[in-house]
Amino acid sequence: MFDEQSVSKIAKEREKWEKTTVPSWLRRNPERKNEFKTTSDIAIKRLYLPEDVKNLDYLRDLGFPGRFPFTRGLHATMYRGRLWTMRQFSGFATAEQTNKRFKYLLKEGESGLSVAFDYPSIMGRDSDDPMSRGEVGVCGVAVSSLRDMEILFDGIPLDKVTTSMTINGPAAMLLAMYIAIGDKQGVPRRKLGGTTQNDMLKEFYAQKLCIFPPKPSVKLVVDIIEYCTKHLSRWNPVSISGYHIREAGSNAVQELAFTLADGITYVESTLERGLKVDDFAPRLSFFFAAHNNFLEEIAKFRAARRLWAKIMKERFKAKDPRSLWMRMHVQTSGCTLTAQQPINNVVRVALQSLAAVLGGTQSLHTNSLDETLALPSEEAVTVALRTQQIIAHESGVADTVDPLAGSYCVEALTNEMEERAMEYINKIDDMGGVIPAIENGFLQREIADSAYRYQQELDNKERILVGVNDYTVEEDWVPIKLLRIAPDVEAEQLAILQKMKRERNNLRVKEVLDKLHDAADRDENLMPTIIEAVKSYATLGEITNVFRSVFGEYKELIVI
Amino acid sequence: MSSGRRIRVVVAKPGLDSHDRGAKIVARAFRDAGMEVIYTGLRQTPEQIVETALQEDVDVIALSILSGAHLALFPEIMEQLKKKGLDDILVFAGGIIPKEDIPLLKKIGIAEVFGPGTRTDTLVKFILENVRKRK
Numbered sequence: 001m002f003d004e005q006s007v008s009k010i011a012k013e014r015e016k017w018e019k020t021t022v023p024s025w026l027r028r029n030p031e032r033k034n035e036f037k038t039t040s041d042i043a044i045k046r047l048y049l050p051e052d053v054k055n056l057d058y059l060r061d062l063g064f065p066g067r068f069p070f071t072r073g074l075h076a077t078m079y080r081g082r083l084w085t086m087r088q089f090s091g092f093a094t095a096e097q098t099n100k101r102f103k104y105l106l107k108e109g110e111s112g113l114s115v116a117f118d119y120p121s122i123m124g125r126d127s128d129d130p131m132s133r134g135e136v137g138v139c140g141v142a143v144s145s146l147r148d149m150e151i152l153f154d155g156i157p158l159d160k161v162t163t164s165m166t167i168n169g170p171a172a173m174l175l176a177m178y179i180a181i182g183d184k185q186g187v188p189r190r191k192l193g194g195t196t197q198n199d200m201l202k203e204f205y206a207q208k209l210c211i212f213p214p215k216p217s218v219k220l221v222v223d224i225i226e227y228c229t230k231h232l233s234r235w236n237p238v239s240i241s242g243y244h245i246r247e248a249g250s251n252a253v254q255e256l257a258f259t260l261a262d263g264i265t266y267v268e269s270t271l272e273r274g275l276k277v278d279d280f281a282p283r284l285s286f287f288f289a290a291h292n293n294f295l296e297e298i299a300k301f302r303a304a305r306r307l308w309a310k311i312m313k314e315r316f317k318a319k320d321p322r323s324l325w326m327r328m329h330v331q332t333s334g335c336t337l338t339a340q341q342p343i344n345n346v347v348r349v350a351l352q353s354l355a356a357v358l359g360g361t362q363s364l365h366t367n368s369l370d371e372t373l374a375l376p377s378e379e380a381v382t383v384a385l386r387t388q389q390i391i392a393h394e395s396g397v398a399d400t401v402d403p404l405a406g407s408y409c410v411e412a413l414t415n416e417m418e419e420r421a422m423e424y425i426n427k428i429d430d431m432g433g434v435i436p437a438i439e440n441g442f443l444q445r446e447i448a449d450s451a452y453r454y455q456q457e458l459d460n461k462e463r464i465l466v467g468v469n470d471y472t473v474e475e476d477w478v479p480i481k482l483l484r485i486a487p488d489v490e491a492e493q494l495a496i497l498q499k500m501k502r503e504r505n506n507l508r509v510k511e512v513l514d515k516l517h518d519a520a521d522r523d524e525n526l527m528p529t530i531i532e533a534v535k536s537y538a539t540l541g542e543i544t545n546v547f548r549s550v551f552g553e554y555k556e557l558i559v560i
Numbered sequence: 561m562s563s564g565r566r567i568r569v570v571v572a573k574p575g576l577d578s579h580d581r582g583a584k585i586v587a588r589a590f591r592d593a594g595m596e597v598i599y600t601g602l603r604q605t606p607e608q609i610v611e612t613a614l615q616e617d618v619d620v621i622a623l624s625i626l627s628g629a630h631l632a633l634f635p636e637i638m639e640q641l642k643k644k645g646l647d648d649i650l651v652f653a654g655g656i657i658p659k660e661d662i663p664l665l666k667k668i669g670i671a672e673v674f675g676p677g678t679r680t681d682t683l684v685k686f687i688l689e690n691v692r693k694r695k
């Protein structure tokens with residue numbers, strides 16, 4: 001961005017400054033640490049200068065918002081037009097209670113729904129499964145069949161909202177239920193808007209909510225991509241997720257690299273299915289965490305967009321500009337929140353959200369201050385939503401596009417994130433891709449190592465976490481009443497399930513489950529048969545069990 | 561640790577949740593502190609945990625749970641330990657466990673409950689001070 005002459009002129013001045021001004025200041029004012037580093041172990045310099053970005057070519061590397069390589073944003077006017085989608089992940093207890101929370105959030109100005117399912121549902125188990133005991137409706141909403149889903153979306157017109165569903169192993173079944181509700185409401189399938197997370201790869205090494213082995217899992221992912229490409233043109237079939245990789249303990253570079261490596265695998269697998277890249281790539285979406293290191297996070301989001309655009313253009317020869325878009329959802333990082341002095345979490349969430357907005361996200365979830373203690377209470381979730389509204393309407397950062405572009409530091413970090421992520425991607429390619437890197441434990445080990453290092457830094461106080469290893473107090477003040485799931489939720493949910501099972505046509509259910517078994521054996525796209533099955537009120541567990549019998553179950557590879 | 565065998569710990573994950581970051585970190589920390597560590601992996605039933613403790617002849621069980629199902633699962637673990645005569649094993653827990661549940665958990669024999677933000681050396685010290693050497 002600078003001509004060579006002025007770069008070297010400034011560099012010469014920098015040398016003088018380092019020899020004179022700096023040492024004389026340091027004599028009386030030593031720096032706080034010997035070295036300053038980001039969470040990814042990137043050394044942070046005292047001062048960034050034009051020489052740090054001397055190879056940056058504005059048109060090649062930054063360009064204009066809405067144009068390749070999209071470093072400055074996906075859309076020409078970004079938030080001057082439409083603000084990001086404020087989407088709060090929520091779900092607890094029975095479908096009826098979550099339905100009330102959804103309606104409350106929509107009334108308070110939320111612009112999209114996001115469903116959290118309970119652990120049994122996530123693992124493809126019904127509420128009456130022996131493994132579900134004590135877990136029903138505890139960490140999310142219990143959905144065992146279409147009946148629960150009907151209650152969950154009661155009075156919510158599916159052509160007016162978009163819905164994100166955090167579901168992976170049983171994504172096809174939950175999407176099928178959503179389609180079934182759309183059909184009942186008379187909403188054409190092409191008008192259904194939303195996202196299924198449906199990113200199985202990261203499950204094997206990060207979130208670890210796996211049901212089937214990697215290969216059939218990816219087959220189901222591709223079934224959904226293929227089905228949506230043909231029938232649900234407004235649906236994002238997969239949300240390729242770095243969030244869980246980060247929460248499991250990775251650093252920012254690993255989050256970026258592993259997410260993109262997963263993305264590459266999905267593109268390759270879908271191409272193998274015979275689809276054309278420009279037919280499905282525009283609907284691939286991404287999901288990242290916003291962690292504490294403000295500048296590193298902004299750089300991560302900008303680098304992610306640029307890197308994905310290059311991969312799609314160069315590696316996969318995509319032509320449609322929308323195939324090059326990395327549309328992203330961001331959630332503030334749950335693992336950065338503290339149980340100690342929880343009100344401080346409001347500040348952490350605000351800073352992380354600001355990084356996400358300055359990084360150009362399309363959609364944002366802000367965590368609630370009480371989430372290290374329980375599922376968020378209504379008051380806490382309101383503060384979280386208000387945080388986004390304050391950034392949007394009061395801070396001014398949404399009034400211009402990519403305001404930190406051109407910062408020597410942010411641009412240098414953006415380059416560094418991209419380079420380091422690319423090194424990892426090459427390494428994974430050399431191993432034969434993500435699945436071999438899971439099977440040989442590489443990805444699990446990388447994350448476990450980073451997580452352990454982070455904890456050691458906290459234990460040794462190399463990293464200060466306010467309220468935890470410094471600035472501590474005797475008694476923590478929790479300003480709000482925590483949400484507790486009533487113990488009778490399980491019984492209530494079991495009653496709904498039993499009633500449904502009595503009322504449905506059990507012969508029809510058996511017939512359609514047999515049909516599903518045959519379809520799975522034949523290796524055809526399973527979506528149409530799954531839709532048929534959920535409409536007959538076959539349960540989530542029954543359908544999953546059919547697949548368990550055909551695909552087998554995944555046995556965790558334990559890497560400490 | 562000069563006399564006798566090393567302390568044997570099983571780090572166990574009951575419940576359906578998959579948050580194993582903490583469990584793995586403490587497993588490593590115990591190993592680095594010179595203990596023999598067995599990590600069970602995710603989603604262990606109470607029966608499986610007790611069976612592992614028996615087979616591996618452990619001195620300590622460290623339970624990690626973040627799903628909220630502790631009140632349903634912990635009593636069962638403690639009961640089965642008692643039935644098998646393993647109630648001299650030191651059992652403690654960590655994860656997301658509301659403060660108001662702790663008295664009940666202590667009553668059934670869980671020695672201590674640690675929350676988020678606990679230092680790993682606090683846990684090591686806790687084991688060293690509380691483990692009853694069996695054999």
